[in-house]
Amino acid sequence: MQDNPWFEKGEEMTAATKGVVDLPDTIPVNRQPRNWRKAGIIVAFCAIPVTILVVFTYFPFASMVGYSFFRMKYIGPREWVGLQNYIDVFSRPGTLSSLKLSLYYMVGAILQVVVALYLSTVLAFKVRGGNVFKAIYFFPYLINGIAVGFIFKFFFTRGFVFDTVLQWCGFQLNQLPYWLRDQAINNWSLVGASIWRYLGQTVILFIGSIMSIDQSLYEAAEIDGANKFQQFLHIILPGIKTILVLNIILSITGSLSAFEGPYVITSGANGTATLFVLMDRLAHVNQKVGLASAMAIVLLLIILVFAILQQVFFKFVFRDAGDGVAEARKKAKRMQRQRNRVAVKRTSVFRNGSRIGKERSVK
Amino acid sequence: MTANSSSPAHGAIVKKPHVSWYSAKNGFFTLFKYLSLIFISFWMLLPLVINFVTAAKTSDEYQSTNVMDMPKNWLNLHNYVEAFQASNMAVAFRNSFIILIAVLFVTTIIGTQLAYVLSRFTFPGNGLIRGLFTMAALLPGIAMQVALYKLMVDLNAVNTLWGYILMMCGTDVISIYVFIQYFENIPISLDESAIVDGASYFTVYSKILLPLLKPAIVTCMILKGVGVYNEYYASNLYLQDNDLKTVAIALYSFTGPMGSKYNLICAGVIITLLPMLILFLIFQKQIYNGIAAGSVKE
Incomplete structure (x- = not known):
């Protein structure tokens, strides 16, 4: 046992690992004798997932960039056309109007966030039947897209479910529009279906976030006489700020790539074709693979811009987010360092101050 | 007071006697809260429930009645069998x-x-x-x-x-x-x-x-x-x-x-x-x- 290198420095290792457990670097002793084993396990465990990722994500992505410069079908010869596909994407009549459709989905997404915020605030506290409500709101999220398509085709058909309910409320059938055919309203119908499907997911997200807020804050606020609305404004809203902003930004990229509703409910007819529906039709029905690739790349670039904006936004706006503890700690550390510097200067006159100074400033 | 007794948990901490306007306001909020929850639940459930209702109707029944009318026989499984096979x-x-x-x-x-x-x-x-x-x-x-x-x-x-x-x-x-x-x-x-x-x-x-x-x-x-x-x-x-x-x-x-x-x-x-x-x-x-x-x- 004595010749095992592990034990030679064993004492050192445990001392080092006790303090900072989550640094993988803290097994240095282990490195020399077992290096090949470590390398072996890393290669063995990474090989398959990374291969699948590269083959099914990055290789197609790279080839898609290539396809966007060709006029081609899935099978058959291809012809180099340079940037013509990109020019076509923007000069085709359908493209810009389909991009405009994402505004509907953005409005819908914001509405969804607002409603979810209300519901989650209510449901995070004790409500009779709270779990039942939660389940009712969430379940549509688990239904597959095709089924949702049928459900809403049925729901919005002339004289069927939605019209009947509105007639109960006193509307006449001939006053009502064709929900999926009338171009003035059909995109809102699809947005409604999308909210129906995803509202519950947002509610669950927000509830989780609200639950993680320190409960004693509410009690303190209540003793101070804050009403429910003030509690919402000053405790809940700051508490879930991060996830809220994240959700809003994600809903922008989500709106740009809106697909399911128009694809399964209206098949993109009557002016409901979003960019992805157009792209799908170009690629798989018309087999204009080059043009569809260019369209996909344009959209990816737009989404990428928003993703980078999101990163930048989080870096700078939430630099000092959280409960302020991290910031306070940083400040305390800075103060401590300054004090140390002063202390070193002073003490060094009388005794071995550099040692003291070093010890302190290491903290 | 009846509405107030069903208000959320945190009311329990403050045990002061409720002044009437306060409890009336609280009661209103509680009412609003449950009405809104039920209203949204209604729209979430409606598309699904109507599916169950319609699936229980025979073809004749489906064609002759409004979609919102209840089926004659709730346990009509014939459609399920046919859909499963078709x-x-x-x-x-x-x-x-x-x-x-x-x-x-x-x-x-x-x-x-x-x-x-x-x-x-x-x-x-x-x-x-x-x-x-x-x-x-x-x-x-x-x-x-x-x-x-x-x-x-x-x-x-x-x-x-x-x-x-x-x-x-x-x-x-x-x-x-x-x-x-x-x-x-x-x-x-x-x-x-x-x-x-x-x-x-x-x-x-x-x-x-x-x-x-x-x-x-x-x-x-x-x-x-x-x-x-x-x-x-x-x-x-x-x-x-x-x-x-x-x-x-x-x-x-x-x-x-x-x-x-x-x-x-x-x-x-x-x-x-x-x-x-x-x-x-x-x-x-x-x-x-x-x-x-x-x-x-x-």
Whole structure:
């Protein structure tokens, strides 16, 4: 046992690992004798997932960039056309109007966030039947897209479910529009279906976030006489700020790539074709693979811009987010360092101050 | 006061006697709260409930009555049987089951292995691999299918189950994040003590960490399972043979000649969502946890 290198420095290792457990670097002793084993396990465990990722994500992505410069079908010869596909994407009549459709989905997404915020605030506290409500709101999220398509085709058909309910409320059938055919309203119908499907997911997200807020804050606020609305404004809203902003930004990229509703409910007819529906039709029905690739790349670039904006936004706006503890700690550390510097200067006159100074400033 | 007694928990802390205007206001808010909850529940449930109602109607009944009228016989299962046979659901359920088992098995194994390596070792390329997976999450799947389809054609993987399964294994990103997070909460001293005792890295992974990872695995499997079961876009592209259809796209066979027989379609819809309903009722808590865990990745 004595010749095992592990034990030679064993004492050192445990001392080092006790303090900072989550640094993988803290097994240095282990490195020399077992290096090949470590390398072996890393290669063995990474090989398959990374291969699948590269083959099914990055290789197609790279080839898609290539396809966007060709006029081609899935099978058959291809012809180099340079940037013509990109020019076509923007000069085709359908493209810009389909991009405009994402505004509907953005409005819908914001509405969804607002409603979810209300519901989650209510449901995070004790409500009779709270779990039942939660389940009712969430379940549509688990239904597959095709089924949702049928459900809403049925729901919005002339004289069927939605019209009947509105007639109960006193509307006449001939006053009502064709929900999926009338171009003035059909995109809102699809947005409604999308909210129906995803509202519950947002509610669950927000509830989780609200639950993680320190409960004693509410009690303190209540003793101070804050009403429910003030509690919402000053405790809940700051508490879930991060996830809220994240959700809003994600809903922008989500709106740009809106697909399911128009694809399964209206098949993109009557002016409901979003960019992805157009792209799908170009690629798989018309087999204009080059043009569809260019369209996909344009959209990816737009989404990428928003993703980078999101990163930048989080870096700078939430630099000092959280409960302020991290910031306070940083400040305390800075103060401590300054004090140390002063202390070193002073003490060094009388005794071995550099040692003291070093010890302190290491903290 | 009656309305007030049902107000939320925090009222209990303040035991001061309620002044009448205060309790009236509170009562109003409580009323508003429940009315709003019920109102939204109504719209969430209505599309689904009408499906059940319509699925119980005979064809004559469906054509002669309003959709909102109740059926004569609630236990009329005839539509379910007919829908099940017409859309070849037995084969579809078999296919979905095979795909589900294979994908869940593979993604769980490779996902936990990758997460183990990424979270436990520093090595050149660790950051790169994490970055590649993060970037992959940004690429919307529908757009990728344009190029992926060409690849699948070249690989002769169109209209094969294995091709579809392999593709579904490759698009799994969220669960890797969940596993990494979970690994980082397991103290590394556990690995170290096992290695001191002579265990290999593989033993550490399979015998010590994997059992501890069970809750995360269950969560990820459920979420992934829901995703795979409900996936319809890629399966519609790649599994066009009648014998290869999954449950989600078997429903598609109701468009066309049967497109207006909504009593059949509604029965079909309910057949496909029944497994999800059962899963949801059993694993409600894990599903909620998974939703929250999946969002942390950004």
